Amino acid sequence: MTSVRLPTECLTPGLYIKLPLQWTEHPFMLNHFKIKDEHQIRLIRGLGLKFVFHFPDKSDNQPLSANNASQQPISDQETRFLHKQADKLWQEKQRRIEHLKNYKRNLQRCEKSFQRSLSQLRAISQKIKSRPVTAFKDASELVNDMVDALLDNDNLALHLMNDVKESEDIYYHSLNVAVLSMLLAKSQGMPARDIKTITLGALFHDIGKHKIPTHILRKISPLTEPEANFLKLHPKYSLELAELGEHFPEAAKPILSQHHELMDGTGYPLGLKGHQINRFAQLVAVVNAYDNLCHPMDPSKARIPYSALSYLFKHKKGQYSEEFIAQLVRMMGVYPPGSVVLLSNQQIGMVISVNAKRLLYPNILIYEPSVPSNEAPILDLEESELTIERALLPHKLPEPIRQYLNPRARISYYFDPEH
Secondary structure, eight states, rough: OOOOEEEGOOTTTTTTEEOOGGGGSSSSSSSEEOOSSHHHHHHHHHHSSSEEEGGGGGOOOOOTTTTTTTOOOOOOHHHHHHHHHHHHHHHHHHHHHHHHHHHHHHHHHHHHHHHHHHHHHHHHHHTTTTTTHHHHHHHHHHHHHHHHHTTOOOOOOEEEEOOOOOOGGHHHHHHHHHHHHHHHHHHTTTOHHHHHHHHHHHHHGGGGGGGSHHHTTTSSSOOOOOHHHHTTTHHHHHHHHHHTTTTTTTGGGGHHHHHTTTSSSOSSSSSOGGSSOOOOHHHHHHHHHHHHHHHSSSGGGGOOHHHHHHHHHHHTTTTTTTHHHHHHHHHHHHOOOTTTEOOOTEEEEEEEHHHHHHHHSOOOEOOOOTTTTTOOOEEEGSSSSEEEEEEEOOSSOOOOHHHHHHHSSOOOOOEEHHH
């Protein structure tokens, strides 16, 4: 999208412009916008600007010619009116800034909850072999706390979390699958007891991978047949570890043993088909497939969240529960957190959270080079007139934008229990 310098005297409604100012130096909510009326033009001129950047391709009108440029003086009455309008805009902008600060505080609290849960999961996993009874007791407490916090709050927001250590992928994957399975179970209207069973099973669904050699788990090239067969033993190993603790709930065990079974019978280890597969295992299998599409063994084959959901919905209905795929799409929104998107004003941003009750209006971190990245504006799509045009591939972004938005190599989610 190309722009040209345009003298402010040539402005007219319908032009799409960018202000040559820092975001904090003007009362408008964005640096890019389409001019609505003459009052906005007067406000722009009142900023002392000699020119703006004009985008012809996004404009609904032609600029005024130099001969027809506005030379009308501003009356005292209009000056007072414009001052009032500017004050209103500044007050609204300040309200949005305070809202943004509060949002960032909530995000920091959510990040701490996520890291705390991750630390607990790491400690629990390390106890499985030596102290299984203690490990499963600790896991039940962790799951109870998470589910209780979830059920206590109807106004739920799902947030994108920070990047991870590569050596701890298995913990992030397990927690991610547990969180999304828990949310999916809740969105299905399941009772608290079932949600806790599903969350516990999801948390431990891959625990058996601790018995698989690291060189197999981290291999990027295709596995040999013996290696693939070894990897396919992990559901069996997960179940064996769960049975070390006599208090691991029976209802959660099928999740460990059946989360790789497929509805068409092509899964493993038993080749179960359709209703032969436990319903809880069907739910976790869908979430597990989504997370694996986003984070495959070979990072070059990773799909963005938007693409992963779309792929499941279009191509995997025969292998996974159609009911749970459809519900996952409804729960995550068309553009899940972690999606890099192009907005209708041609600005680029990254979805960082969605609210379960407002899926069409996610919060988007905006690329705004005039603002430091740690103070980047976060746009609530519901409070703007913008829409999302499409998702973008992070690796195709210009380097300055990629560094600014910092798209996550691993997409991890958590919910804000106090949102």
